[in-house]
Amino acid sequence: MRHDTSDAPRAVSRFPDRLETRRLVLRPPGLRDARVIAKAVNASAAELGEWMPWAREAYGLQDAVAFVEAAVRKQRAEEEFTTVIVTRQRRTFAGCCTLSVRDWQVPKFEIGYWLRTDQVGRGYVTEAARALTELAFASLGAARVEIRIDDRNQRSWAVAERLGFTWEATLRANERGKDGSLRDTRIYTLLELERLR
Numbered sequence: 462m463r464h465d466t467s468d469a470p471r472a473v474s475r476f477p478d479r480l481e482t483r484r485l486v487l488r489p490p491g492l493r494d495a496r497v498i499a500k501a502v503n504a505s506a507a508e509l510g511e512w513m514p515w516a517r518e519a520y521g522l523q524d525a526v527a528f529v530e531a532a533v534r535k536q537r538a539e540e541e542f543t544t545v546i547v548t549r550q551r552r553t554f555a556g557c558c559t560l561s562v563r564d565w566q567v568p569k570f571e572i573g574y575w576l577r578t579d580q581v582g583r584g585y586v587t588e589a590a591r592a593l594t595e596l597a598f599a600s601l602g603a604a605r606v607e608i609r610i611d612d613r614n615q616r617s618w619a620v621a622e623r624l625g626f627t628w629e630a631t632l633r634a635n636e637r638g639k640d641g642s643l644r645d646t647r648i649y650t651l652l653e654l655e656r657l658r
Contacts (some may be wrong), residue, residue: 475601476542480592487544487558487589490532494545495525497554505578512614513575514639539565542596546576546589555580558589560597569605570597574620587620591657594624598654605652611638612645621649625658 479488490498502509502520509516515524535541540562546555556576563569572593574586590608597603608621612631622628626649635646651657 475539476536477596477600480544480596481549482588482592484549485555485585485588485592486547486549487592488547489536490529490543490545490557492526492529494554495522495529498528498545498557499525501554501556501577505576508578508581509575510639512611512617516575542593544589544593546585548585553580555583555585556589558586558593560593563607567604568602569607570601570603571607571609572597573608574617581616587623590620591624594651594657595654598657605650608649610647610649611636612647618647618649621647623658624651625656626651 476489479486481487499520499522502516502525503518506516506518506520532541532543536543542560544558546558547553548555554577556574558574559572561571561573563571572590574590576586594606597606606626608618608626610618610621612618618628628647629650630648632646632648634643636644638644
């Protein structure tokens with residue numbers, strides 16, 4: 462993974478302007494990304510909607526603009542580092558991966574992610590989550606990184622297990638799904654960079 466070390470001014474000094482992995486570029490979203498984000502959510506609403514309550518077929522351009530503006534605001538406040546996942550070879554938008562600050566005093570973080578349906582199964586989310594986990598430990602001094610996942614979302618928790626995260630707990634009846642049913646939440650954790658796979 463390569464961190465951008467340019468001398469350009471940054472809104473938030475703790476987060477980089479971009480990260481590059483073997484196949485991906487991870488960078489904060491801009492307003493120019495809003496249209497492609499809205500299109501991706503709409504195209505993937507059937508799959509995303511099962512796990513992400515905000516994902517729906519009526520997700521419009523204004524929803525995407527609000528998402529981008531919130532991401533910029535949270536980065537400036539050092540609350541969250543949201544990135545768009547773009548393939549290096551074709552510059553294809555694949556999804557988003559976020560590193561959320563849960564407590565700077567620990568410090569502890571949480572990683573979240575989603576992919577366009579037509580980009581699933583290529584290892585992009587694993588690669589992106591690995592890059593943000595490395596950033597948390599190597600650059601931000603993390604003592605703990607979490608991934609919280611709906612217990613029924615096997616594809617998502619397989620990512621955490623591939624990366625070497627430990628299944629620490631399951632919070633029972635923790636959230637309501639889109640259909641109103643109570644759902645359990647798995648918590649995966651990584652406590653040191655050396656355990657990252």
